[in-house]
Amino acid sequence: MITPVPNPSGPGRKRPTIRDVARVAGVSYATVSRVLNGHDWVSPEAVRLVRDAIARTGYTANPHARSLATGRSGSIAFLLTEPQHLLFEDSNFAVLLRGVAQALSAREQTLILMIAATATERDRAVSYLSGGHVDGVLLVSPHSGDPLLGQLVRAEVPIVACGRVLGYEQVISSVAADDRSGARSAVEHLLAAGCRRIATITGPQDTSGGVDRLHGYTDALTAHGLAVEPARIAHADWSREGGETAMRALLDRAADLDAVFAASDALAAGALPVLREAGRHVPRDVRVVGFDDSGLAATLDPPLTTVRQPLERISEEMVRLLADITAGRNPLSITVPTTLVVRRSSPA
Amino acid sequence: MITPVPNPSGPGRKRPTIRDVARVAGVSYATVSRVLNGHDWVSPEAVRLVRDAIARTGYTANPHARSLATGRSGSIAFLLTEPQHLLFEDSNFAVLLRGVAQALSAREQTLILMIAATATERDRAVSYLSGGHVDGVLLVSPHSGDPLLGQLVRAEVPIVACGRVLGYEQVISSVAADDRSGARSAVEHLLAAGCRRIATITGPQDTSGGVDRLHGYTDALTAHGLAVEPARIAHADWSREGGETAMRALLDRAADLDAVFAASDALAAGALPVLREAGRHVPRDVRVVGFDDSGLAATLDPPLTTVRQPLERISEEMVRLLADITAGRNPLSITVPTTLVVRRSSPA
DNA sequence: GCGGAACATGTAACCGGTTACAGTGAGGGC
DNA sequence: GCCCTCACTGTAACCGGTTACATGTTCCGC
Numbered sequence: 001m002i003t004p005v006p007n008p009s010g011p012g013r014k015r016p017t018i019r020d021v022a023r024v025a026g027v028s029y030a031t032v033s034r035v036l037n038g039h040d041w042v043s044p045e046a047v048r049l050v051r052d053a054i055a056r057t058g059y060t061a062n063p064h065a066r067s068l069a070t071g072r073s074g075s076i077a078f079l080l081t082e083p084q085h086l087l088f089e090d091s092n093f094a095v096l097l098r099g100v101a102q103a104l105s106a107r108e109q110t111l112i113l114m115i116a117a118t119a120t121e122r123d124r125a126v127s128y129l130s131g132g133h134v135d136g137v138l139l140v141s142p143h144s145g146d147p148l149l150g151q152l153v154r155a156e157v158p159i160v161a162c163g164r165v166l167g168y169e170q171v172i173s174s175v176a177a178d179d180r181s182g183a184r185s186a187v188e189h190l191l192a193a194g195c196r197r198i199a200t201i202t203g204p205q206d207t208s209g210g211v212d213r214l215h216g217y218t219d220a221l222t223a224h225g226l227a228v229e230p231a232r233i234a235h236a237d238w239s240r241e242g243g244e245t246a247m248r249a250l251l252d253r254a255a256d257l258d259a260v261f262a263a264s265d266a267l268a269a270g271a272l273p274v275l276r277e278a279g280r281h282v283p284r285d286v287r288v289v290g291f292d293d294s295g296l297a298a299t300l301d302p303p304l305t306t307v308r309q310p311l312e313r314i315s316e317e318m319v320r321l322l323a324d325i326t327a328g329r330n331p332l333s334i335t336v337p338t339t340l341v342v343r344r345s346s347p348a
Numbered sequence: 349m350i351t352p353v354p355n356p357s358g359p360g361r362k363r364p365t366i367r368d369v370a371r372v373a374g375v376s377y378a379t380v381s382r383v384l385n386g387h388d389w390v391s392p393e394a395v396r397l398v399r400d401a402i403a404r405t406g407y408t409a410n411p412h413a414r415s416l417a418t419g420r421s422g423s424i425a426f427l428l429t430e431p432q433h434l435l436f437e438d439s440n441f442a443v444l445l446r447g448v449a450q451a452l453s454a455r456e457q458t459l460i461l462m463i464a465a466t467a468t469e470r471d472r473a474v475s476y477l478s479g480g481h482v483d484g485v486l487l488v489s490p491h492s493g494d495p496l497l498g499q500l501v502r503a504e505v506p507i508v509a510c511g512r513v514l515g516y517e518q519v520i521s522s523v524a525a526d527d528r529s530g531a532r533s534a535v536e537h538l539l540a541a542g543c544r545r546i547a548t549i550t551g552p553q554d555t556s557g558g559v560d561r562l563h564g565y566t567d568a569l570t571a572h573g574l575a576v577e578p579a580r581i582a583h584a585d586w587s588r589e590g591g592e593t594a595m596r597a598l599l600d601r602a603a604d605l606d607a608v609f610a611a612s613d614a615l616a617a618g619a620l621p622v623l624r625e626a627g628r629h630v631p632r633d634v635r636v637v638g639f640d641d642s643g644l645a646a647t648l649d650p651p652l653t654t655v656r657q658p659l660e661r662i663s664e665e666m667v668r669l670l671a672d673i674t675a676g677r678n679p680l681s682i683t684v685p686t687t688l689v690v691r692r693s694s695p696a
Numbered sequence: 697g698c699g700g701a702a703c704a705t706g707t708a709a710c711c712g713g714t715t716a717c718a719g720t721g722a723g724g725g726c
Numbered sequence: 727g728c729c730c731t732c733a734c735t736g737t738a739a740c741c742g743g744t745t746a747c748a749t750g751t752t753c754c755g756c
Contacts, residue, residue, distance in 0.1 A: 015480055017712055028736045033714060040715085043734060060479035064421065065712035067412035068741045075460070094442070101463040105472060112423070113461040115449040124453060131408035132363055240647075269647075299588075299617075301649065365742055376706045381744060388745085391704060413742035416711045 016057040025053035036061065063110075075110035076322060077134045079125060081142060082117070092294045092311060093140060096162060099315025100138060107323065109135070122148060130155030136322040138162070139172075144206045158325040160318045164208035164333065173325060174333045175317040177309040179209050179291075182338030183216025184223075186289045186307050187261050189340055191224055193348070195259035195287055199232040201246040201271060203263040213263040213291060232257060236267055243270025251278050258286060259346070265290040265297045268304055268345075287346035302344035310336050364405040373401035384409065411458075423458035424670060425482045427473060429490060430465070440642050440659060441488060444510060447663025448486060455671065457483070470496060478503030484670040486510070487520075492554045506673040508666045512556035512681065521673060522681045523665040525657040527557050527639075530686030531564025532571075534637045534655050535609050537688055539572055541696070543607035543635055547580040549594040549619060551611040561611040561639060580605060584615055591618025599626050606634060607694070613638040613645045616652055616693075635694035650692035658684050 018036075022029040027046055034040040035050040042050075053059075067073045078100060080093075097113075104111050112134060116125040126148060129137055136158035142149060144166035152159055153171055161174040190198050200217045203210030218228045231254045236242030243262060247270065250257060260275075262268035268290035272282060280286045282302055290297055293308035317334050324331040342348050366384075370377040375394055382388040383398040390398075401407075415421045426448060428441075445461075452459050460482060464473040474496060477485055484506035490497060492514035500507055501519050509522040538546050548565045551558030566576045579602045584590030591610060595618065598605060608623075610616035616638035620630060628634045630650055638645055641656035665682050672679040690696050 018714095019712080029713085030715080030737080031735060034735090037714080041732095041734060046735080060475055060481075062416070062479075062712050063481050064412045064415035065741090066714080068410070068416050068743085069712080069714040071741075073412065078461075097461070098463060101461065102466075102469070105463070105469050108472075110476075111461050113426075113445075113449065113459050115446060115453070118450075121450070121453050124456075127408055128458075131410075133408075133411050366744095367742080377743085378707080378745080379705060382705090385744080389703065389705095394704080410742050413711090414744080416713085417742080417744040419711075 015062075016059045017062070018059070021050065021053045021057055021059045024057055025049040072326075073133060073135050074108070075112050075134050076104065076136045076138060076319075077112045077114050077125075077129055078138045078140075079129070080113070080115045080117075080140060081122075081146065081148065092292050092309070095294075095311040096140065096315050099312045100319060103316050103319035107319065116148070126151045126155075129157050132157075135326050136160065138318055138322065139165070141207050141209055143204060144168070158322055160322045160325070162314060162318060164212075166206060166208055166211065169333070173321050173331055174208075175314050175321060176208060176333070176335055177314065177338050178335050179212035179338075180216040180219065182291065182307040182309075182340075183213040183261065183263070184220045185216075185338070185340050186291065186305075187217050187220035188224075189305070189342070189348075190259040190261065190287055190289060190346060191220060193259075193287060193346060196226065197232070197254070197257050198259040198261060199234070199250045199254055199257040201234050201236050201243055201250070201260065201262045201267045203236065203238050203267070205235065210263060217261055229254065236263075238264050238266055240266045240270040243267035244274055245270075247271035247274040251275075251280075260286060260288045262288065262290050265292045265294045265300075265304060265306055268306070269296055269300055272300060272304075272345075283344065283346050289346050293341050297341070298343065300345070305343045305346040306341050307338045308341050309338055363410075364407045365410070366407070369398065369401045369405055369407045372405055373397040420674075421481060421483050422456070423460050423482050424452065424484045424486060424667075425460045425462050425473075425477055426486045426488075427477070428461070428463045428465075428488060429470075429494065429496065440640050440657070443642075443659040444488065444663050447660045448667060451664050451667035455667065464496070474499045474503075477505050480505075483674050484508065486666055486670065487513070489555050489557055491552060492516070506670055508670045508673070510662060510666060512560075514554060514556055514559065517681070521669050521679055522556075523662050523669060524556060524681070524683055525662065525686050526683050527560035527686075528564040528567065530655040530657075530688075531561040531609065531611070531639065532568045533564075533686070533688050534639065534653075535565050535568035536572075537653070537690070537696075538607040538609065538635055538637060538694060539568065539574075541607075541635060541694060544574065545580070545602070545605050546607040546609060547582070547598045547602055547605040549582050549584050549591055549598070549608060549610045549615045551584065551586050551615070553583065558611060565609055577602065584611075586612050586614060588614045588618040591615035592622055593618075595619035595622040599623075599628075608634060608636050610636065610638045613640045613642045613648075613652060613654055616654070617644055617648055620648060620652075620693075631692065631694050637694050641689050645689070646691065648693070653691045653694040654689050655686045656689050657686055 018029045018032050022032045031046055032050050034042045035047050063074055101111050114125045116122040129152060139161040141163040142161055142165055149168060159172050161172050163176045164174045165172045187198060202214045205211055221228050234246035234249045236246040260271055262271055268288055275282055275286055282288050290304045290306040293306045297304040297306045313336055321331050366377045366380050370380045375397060379390060379394055380398050382390045383395050411422055449459050462473045464470040477500060487509040489511040490509055490513055497516060507520050509520050511524045512522045513520045535546060550562045553559055569576050582594035582597045584594040608619055610619055616636055623630055623634055630636050638652045638654040641654045645652040645654045661684050669679050
């Protein structure tokens with residue numbers, strides 16, 4: 001039975017502190033702190049008394065006071081440098097965010113979301129993060145040329161990236177899908193279906209996803225003794241519009257293509273309508289495969305064959321790695337396997 | 349010219365504090381604090397010295413210490429009770445988040461994202477938020493029956509919701525689109541096109557959006573002397589799947605419909621394929637209008653006529669309102685106008 | 697020449713936790 | 727019976743800011 005201690009109501013009432021709890025429990029405030037943290041010896045009797053007092057007073061710790069004393073903030077930042085990540089084109093990103101939030105919640109940590117799109121926002125973000133105000137930073141598929149990376153590394157903020165950070169492999173831990181072999185399996189799936197003039201729409205070549213997925217494409221072709229035709233490779237950013245433009249370019253200079261491997265679902269989503277307009281039926285005339293298995297893939301017309309990344313797993317690992325770094329360990333980067341999801345855009 | 353004070357390097361080096369700055373500047377630490385905050389008198393000379401010292405030491409304030417002293421946290425929580433909000437179906441939500449992040453960044457505030465989907469996460473969220481650890485909470489279209497609302501209100505946490513909170517109109521400030529007249533204009537647009545057997549797919553009736561958009565629908569019909577047929581009204585949650593199910597139900601019991609007003613784009617996105625499968629051409633046989641103008645709308649096939657909410661405006665207003673409440677004012681709730689965006693699913 | 701504003705700055709207390717260190721009392725070995 | 731250890735608890739210092747209050751200065755009017 002819990003008897004709540006009546007506290008003066010009204011907006012001016014003060015929240016109970018560790019001292020209040022101590023008074024109610026009849027112990028010293030240090031003991032309360034010890035019970036709270038658990039890494040020191042306290043008698044079972046004292047634990048009971050304190051637990052009781054906490055329940056009766058409705059005490060919750062003041063995280064700022066705690067952070068001040070420990071030097072650890074209990075919060076990590078999820079840094080977003082491209083706002084379009086947030087948009088529905090990249091629902092991966094949303095899944096990742098969800099996963100990270102869940103993993104952090106389980107560790108009693110807080111998720112600070114920073115969107116650094118404008119120059120002002122970027123400056124503010126860098127100084128906030130470098131200031132040691134968060135325990136670590138999670139980055140999503142950063143571009144290798146981004147000056148922000150250097151600034152954060154120099155400030156020695158613990159960082160974990162989703163996707164390898166080209167040029168920083170040795171200093172920034174990362175969790176990434178096995179892009180290269182994922183892409184290879186996608187292209188091999190097309191080869192198995194009899195396609196021989198396979199084109200690709202790549203992602204930005206300053207991201208590991210962009211580079212590795214292109215590698216996977218060339219891997220598959222050369223393994224089958226096929227030449228890699230530059231005309232069949234179109235570069236794009238990760239956006240749907242990029243996919244559109246690239247697809248038009250491909251139809252222009254490699255009109256005989258019989259399949260397209262797009263390095264992301266968004267790119268594929270941009271490519272599909274262009275193919276339709278050009279009178280190419282998918283999958284009869286041209287087979288299409290994407291990458292990510294974002295929510296988008298299944299709802300496209302036709303539903304898109306794609307390479308699934310285990311995003312829940314990735315987000316968990318990111319949080320775990322960050323915790324490792326914070327704890328002083330120096331964890332290795334991690335690669336997780338992908339799986340091919342076959343849908344109507346390229347039937348088996 | 350800034351001469352940086354050489355500080356011992358290596359990971360163990362300590363960040364400069366206000367005392368360090370004071371020493372370098374040759375003033376007391378209180379003066380530094382005053383310069384930092386600006387709401388007390390300091391001589392121009394001292395300001396110069398301190399500014400200089402800050403630049404040279406690379407000082408940034410410790411937000412935890414500040415929060416502890418001031419009692420204000422400088423962070424607000426964006427609380428998400430339905431994780432599907434994050435998914436691409438509801439890109440509104442993403443735009444809203446982006447807008448809020450921007451508005452907060454401008455105010456030097458931090459955005460804490462809390463996803464409270466599971467029971468554990470909800471408990472943790474409530475106790476965290478009630479604990480006075482954030483300056484306020486932003487809620488997205490909460491359901492009126494959610495017990496979380498009562499808990500937060502009782503804890504007297506400043507709250508601003510996007511969308512009126514049914515049953516809490518007097519205690520929770522909100523910013524909302526003018527759902528009712530937006531819906532009415534959508535239906536009037538269909539009436540103007542000659543449709544007379546207009547059905548609707550509504551959102552949940554425990555959200556203001558769900559209720560008001562249905563009201564707008566009936567408003568338009570009755571204003572034109574048309575009866576409101578219950579058979580032409582199908583209820584759904586906000587999801588695409590909900591739209592699918594509801595559309596099937598409508599085709600079942602009101603097969604003669606010549607238009608559908610869906611209370612959200614996601615609902616419309618679910619309805620479109622069902623219509624296609626049923627052999628109803630959009631817009632020839634059935635005209636369709638959605639609500640939100642989410643990123644989804646323009647990319648559907650056919651592109652969707654919809655009611656646009658000024659989400660950037662809404663997010664800004666939410667942050668402004670929250671600041672008002674925190675400052676002790678008691679702001680009114682706000683309604684912002686919508687605009688009809690006509691696309692091919694219901695040509696003019 | 698002196699009292700009192702007005703201004704500028706320093707001192708000290710405080711916010712609410714954590715934790716090093718000292719102290720207490722019980723129990724065990726001899 | 728004494729000493730030492732061990733288990734536990736309390737005191738005090740500290741984290742890095744803010745701010746009430748006290749303490750000079752300077753300048754002015756009279």
